[in-house]
Amino acid sequence: MLIKLRLHDILKEKVGAGRADGDGILKQQLRDGSTVNDLVVSLGLNREYVGLIIVNGRQAAFEFSLNEGDSVELFSPMSGG
């Protein structure tokens, strides 16, 4: 299945130049039944780099099962000040 992915700030850089466009958007092919965690692994990202997951506009967990056409956003952990 194909999902639409948007990476923010340092994750854009982690996943590597050329894979994501300037806005951090890329399309990622995954096996059916994949979870967010599978997606993170497929990107070669260490799980500790991911602090917030949004799927179709709602917060989701690593165990969340993805479906064809889902829109996923990944953020590194952060707190404000």
Add this chain to the structure above:
Amino acid sequence: MDKIIRVNLTSGAITSEPVAEKYRQLGGRALTSQILFDELDPACEPLGKRNKLVFAPGLLGGSFLSSSSRISVGGKSPLTGGIKEANAGGTAAGALSKLGIKALIIEGESNLEYSQYLYVDKEKMELRPADIAGLGVYSAAKLIYERYGDKVSQILIGPGGERGYSAAGITNTDVQGRPCRYMGRGGLGAVMGVKGLKAIVLNPAGAEAISYHDRKAFQELNKELVKMIRENPVTGEAYPKYGTPAMATRTNAINALPTRNFSAGSFECANRIDGEYLYHVITTRGGEGETTHACMPGCVIKCSNIYAASDGKEVVAPLEYETIGLMGSNLGIGNLDDIARLNYLCNDLGLDTIEMGATIGVAMDQGLIPFGDADAAADLLAEVAEDSILGKVLGHGALVTGRVLGSRRIPVAKGQAMPAYDPRGIKGLGVTYATSPMGADHTAGNTIRAEVDHTDPKPQPELSKNAQPMSMIADSMGLCLFIMPALGAHLDKLALIYEYYSGVKVSGEDLREAAKKALNVEREFNRRAGLSPAQDRLPEFMTDEPLPVSGSVFDVPLEELRKINEE
């Protein structure tokens, strides 16, 4: 740090006292709160002569451990009516430590017709007439540097504090001499102002009171801790490059970005005020702008920034997430240049940008000026500067302004404005706002990094309850909260580095227990001040009005909130 300095503004007496045994293992917030508990009548008037201000570096203050020189100030807050501590980076903690000062207590109130400033060097401590009275903090700081040279550290207030405005903070100078490191919250600038004290000039020249119990072991462990900070993705990569403004995309994504007086959790211009855009603007413009800047000497994270205008000239430093959230999206303003200008105006007047952002948001919501109108917001700050009747109202913060303008949508907890996390989107912080002895304060127990659904009410009380002592540990050791992602899970290492600094053997668990004890001291102060569990709640509009996109309300049950302070 072997002495406590007491400045009595009523008598003009300045005395040096040895550190009492019970204070030896306390620092920063734990120390300011314990001294206030021991010395204040908790029911005293915050702006009266019985209130006191206590400044204190943390237990690791003055050491070369990264991010360890935050300065705390405590007092009874004119906003919350309870005990308050605010802290900041900058140079004051290092200067106090070099001068051997563990705490500086300001008490009484001056009967003189002019305000004063306190001058401290290794040989003398004097109150001197403040010919800088009435000046904005930038002009005042410049004059002090001209007089005493650029090596002194300054703690000072602006006109807002001098007039006793409840939104006033206390600032201190950064490494390059900017008076921009605010102990912003709780209106403690007003406490300093009504006492007749404009500034504190700390001249550490020739003073070297800092000593290490085991410098070699400290250096070794410091190397390891610095490595941990640098290798952590948050402290080593995200903070240095994008700084706190990177929060805006996150809070926007989970509908927790204060927008138009907390009426929406997401903002259509969020991608024009976030960390990535800020980085783009600063690097594109060049000139005096910097994306990576240390707020205190020796910090390896360097999460701060210098914001420059299109001509490359510095506008303000730093431009942080809380200001962006409160004076940007919360006002419907989606332009960093506008936010930076408003930030500078607040800084110069000596006002907390969180409190003033919430205040102007309430004023906009009541139709005084339109949302999104940055010029009109600047005009309101000009009213504050001119001390007009409207300016006085605004200067007393969101609650007073909201009441005067007839608002029923005032985003405060215990009278203090909420920072840039809508508690309907991040309910754990809502629990902290409602239950912390500090009132609405994001640094009193932030739950944003927990891997939970932030809108699920169930896990939030436990998260907040665990986060509150962690904040106390950082605040008491003088540590920036931002090293906690790297070191928070290694309290034993923090305990060990404290041992190498002080010679006192403690464990990580001891630090946690001490933090809980210090929180209980604050709670007991508040109880005696007349605060009760009835105030451990959020405004009704937040429990009743769903945010438009998420449909979320703040629905952590009141009985759960009350349990937090029962144990």
